[in-house]
Amino acid sequence: MNVVGARPQFIKAGPVSRALQRAGIDETLVHTGQHYDDLMSDAIMRDVGLRDPDVNLGVGSDRHGAQTARMLEGIEDLILDRRPDAVLTYGDTNSTVAAALAATKLHVFTAHVEAGLRSFNREMPEELNRVATDHLSDLLLAPTELAMAHLGNEGLSDRSTLTGDVMVDALISVNLDDVAQPEWARGEYHVATIHRPSNTDDPERLGSIMSALGEIGSPVHLLAHPRLAGYLDRHQLPVPANVFVRDPLPYSKMLKVVSDSEGLITDSGGLQKEAFILGTRCTTLRDETEWPETLEGGWNVLAGSELSRLAELVIRMPEGDRGNPYGEGKAAEAIVEAVAGHIS
Numbered sequence: 001m002n003v004v005g006a007r008p009q010f011i012k013a014g015p016v017s018r019a020l021q022r023a024g025i026d027e028t029l030v031h032t033g034q035h036y037d038d039l040m041s042d043a044i045m046r047d048v049g050l051r052d053p054d055v056n057l058g059v060g061s062d063r064h065g066a067q068t069a070r071m072l073e074g075i076e077d078l079i080l081d082r083r084p085d086a087v088l089t090y091g092d093t094n095s096t097v098a099a100a101l102a103a104t105k106l107h108v109f110t111a112h113v114e115a116g117l118r119s120f121n122r123e124m125p126e127e128l129n130r131v132a133t134d135h136l137s138d139l140l141l142a143p144t145e146l147a148m149a150h151l152g153n154e155g156l157s158d159r160s161t162l163t164g165d166v167m168v169d170a171l172i173s174v175n176l177d178d179v180a181q182p183e184w185a186r187g188e189y190h191v192a193t194i195h196r197p198s199n200t201d202d203p204e205r206l207g208s209i210m211s212a213l214g215e216i217g218s219p220v221h222l223l224a225h226p227r228l229a230g231y232l233d234r235h236q237l238p239v240p241a242n243v244f245v246r247d248p249l250p251y252s253k254m255l256k257v258v259s260d261s262e263g264l265i266t267d268s269g270g271l272q273k274e275a276f277i278l279g280t281r282c283t284t285l286r287d288e289t290e291w292p293e294t295l296e297g298g299w300n301v302l303a304g305s306e307l308s309r310l311a312e313l314v315i316r317m318p319e320g321d322r323g324n325p326y327g328e329g330k331a332a333e334a335i336v337e338a339v340a341g342h343i344s
C-alpha cells in the first residue's frame, strides 16, 4: 500500500509505483486528500505519470491534529480492509506520519522513503513528522550517506538502507527538450516559491521577503502555493513591480522554467535539490537545510537571515563540480527490492 497526499509525494511515488508494477507486486494507491486543488494534486499526478489512486480519503485542510487524525482513521480502516503486506510512506508531511502510525500499530511492515533527513529545527512540523516516522517505521530507505549517518546517530542503523534519492529517478525521466515553456518565461528571470509557515504566516516576515524580491534586478516569477496566495491576500501586502504572482506549475514545466532561469529563490526542500541537479543556482529563504550537499561550491546559499543581501546573493557565481550526492536515478528499483526482501 502506497500512501501519498501532498504534492511532493506524488513526485516521489511515481517511480516507485512503476517499479512495483514492473516487479509484479500488487499495489493499492491511497491519496489522503491533504492536497486537493487540481494544480496541487491531480495535475501533478497526471504530469508525473502516477496512476489514479484506488482510494482518496478526502481529508482536506485543517489544523495539524484534526487533519492527521482523520488520515489516521481512514488509513487504519483501509489497512484492516485490504490487509497489505507492507505500507510505504514518503517524506515528511502529515500524510507520512499518519500512514506510519496507523500501519505500525497494526503490525504491518512499514517502509519510509526519504528517511534520515534532519533540519534539527523542531519548530518545523516536517521535522517532527520525519523523526516520528523514522522511529516508528520498520525499514528506513535513506537517500544519502548523510541521512544514513543521522539514522545511525539515533540508533536506527540496523533498520536503514541506502537507496539513493528517488527524486533523481523522477527528474531524469523528464526530457526537458519536449517540455514547452510557459509564454512568460522569456529572457532573464528568476523563479521563486515560498510556502513554509515560518515565511508566510507572519505579515512582517512575508512583507520583508516581498520587499527583498523587489530589489532583484530582473523579473521574479513567484509560483504561489495556495498558502502563500491566501496570506498575501489576507495581509494585503504590496507586490513589487518586478514580481509576478502566478499559479503553481506541473512538475515537468517547473523543472523547465527552473532550468532556464537565472536562479531559484525558495524555501522548498525538493526544489533546492532539483535546482542543484539541473545546475541552476538556488538561494534558500531558510537558515538550515536538510540537503547540505547542495551548499557545496555555493550552488545553494542559505539566506533566511540575509534578506537585505538577497539581490546580490541571487547573482553570485557558483563554482566547482556538483558531483552526484543523490545517486544515479536508480532509487525506485532499490526501494522495491529492499521492501520485497523483507516481506517475502
Ligand code: UD1
Pocket (backbone or CB within 6 Å): 006, 007, 008, 034, 035, 036, 037, 040, 041, 061, 062, 092, 093, 094, 095, 125, 126, 195, 225, 226, 227, 230
Ligand atoms: C505540506 C507539507 C509540507 C510540504 C508541502 C508541499 C505538512 C505538515 N506540510 O504543506 O511539508 O512541503 O505540503 O506543498 O504536511 N491548501 C489549498 N489547497 C490544497 C492544499 C492546501 O488551498 O490543495 C491551502 C489550505 O489553506 C491549507 C494550506 O494550504 O490550509 C496548507 O496546506 P497543508 O496541506 O496543511 O500544508 P502545506 O503548507 O501544503
